Amino acid sequence: MMNTTRRSLMLAGAALALPAALRAQGDKPPIRVLIGFPPGGATDAIARTVVDRLPAELGQPVIVENKPGAGGRIAADTVLQAPADGLTLMVAPNATPTFQMLVFGHQVKWNIERDFAPVATLASYPLGMGVALNTGATNVREFVAWVKANPGKASFGTPGLGGQNHFLGVAFGKAAGIDLPVTPYKGSPPMVTDLLGGHVPAAISLMDGMMAHHKAGKIRVIGVFTKERSPLMPDIPTFAEQGVNVTGGDGWTGMWARAGTPAAELERIQRAVQKILAMPDVQQTLSQKLQVHPHFRDGRAMAALQRDELAHWEPIIKASGFKPD
DSSP: OOOHHHHHHHHHHHHHHSOHHHHHHTTSOOEEEEESSOTTSHHHHHHHHHHTTHHHHHTSOEEEEEOOOGGGHHHHHHHHHSOSSSSEEEEEETHHHHHHHHHSTTTOOOOHHHHEEEEEEEEEEEEEEEEEGGGOOSSHHHHHHHHHHSTTTOOEEESSSSSHHHHHHHHHHHHHTOOOOEEEOSSHHHHHHHHHHTSSSEEEEEGGGTHHHHHTTSEEEEEEOSSSOOTTSTTSOBSGGGTOOOOOOEEEEEEEEETTOOHHHHHHHHHHHHHHHTSHHHHHIIIIISOOEEEEEEHHHHHHHHHHHHHHHHHHHHHHTOOOO
16 A cells, blocks of 8 residues: 555645646636626627636636626626626627617616726627528519518518617618518527528528528528628628628627726736637637637727727617617
8 A cells, every 4th residue: 555655745746747727726716707698699609619718828717607688788787796806707799788778778777888898809790681582582682672572571580679680670671772670589599490481581690590591592691781791601792782781780799897907907818818719729619610700809999899889870770760668
């Protein structure tokens, strides 16, 4: 039997052999990363692809918590209840800061520019429109012609009301000179199911829920709402190049901390995110599996992006006359 002294020496040697980052994790409090959407969705998948690698880069435990509800507001509210010490972060799509503020401002307890500190963006992605096969449309011109020939039958589906998808559809209808009411759904899966069955003639969504069906010939994605074609799907034209000048369809996912978080802590996390987004396996997961583009912006660039987006959408939302319940 091994004597006590020898065993103690071996255990001590094993401890010394552990990676320094793993040993350091036990000395630091965990970081909580809040996601305001359910597990398994696009935001959750993007967040976990990056956040799951943070402990190794930061030498610190990181815990992911899903707090779905109210378009991400519950998670945002929770961040503001925590100290501004960098130990509580939020990952959310741009719809949370932009459209929650502009559409549901009377219900929101915070201002994204005043109360939150941008850390970094994680990914960007195009939003597009798919149409049902029973419309016979293969491009924007043909879909507009179908809408005009079928008054009262046309509409577009969105996963909920008051978000980026909704107002892209409003802007599209106005630019194309057509009456195109919105049909809201409780999430993308039932919307895509109805699109496949021809029960809704069009839908606006992220591409991850539609491209597989487009490639299988079950629906037709007729365009994306970005200024330029996406490198993720270069064969899909923009609406602008098809004569309907509607942009503002760049979705993105970012990470925020509470305002007042020390700059050194923000920069530490930012550097880790940048390093993770450069990893080949992360890039492959995001682009090939999730159909999003790994896209790092630092906190300053992210803040500028927020300002530009708020300025772009505010007049469009006001002009729509939409009033949330």
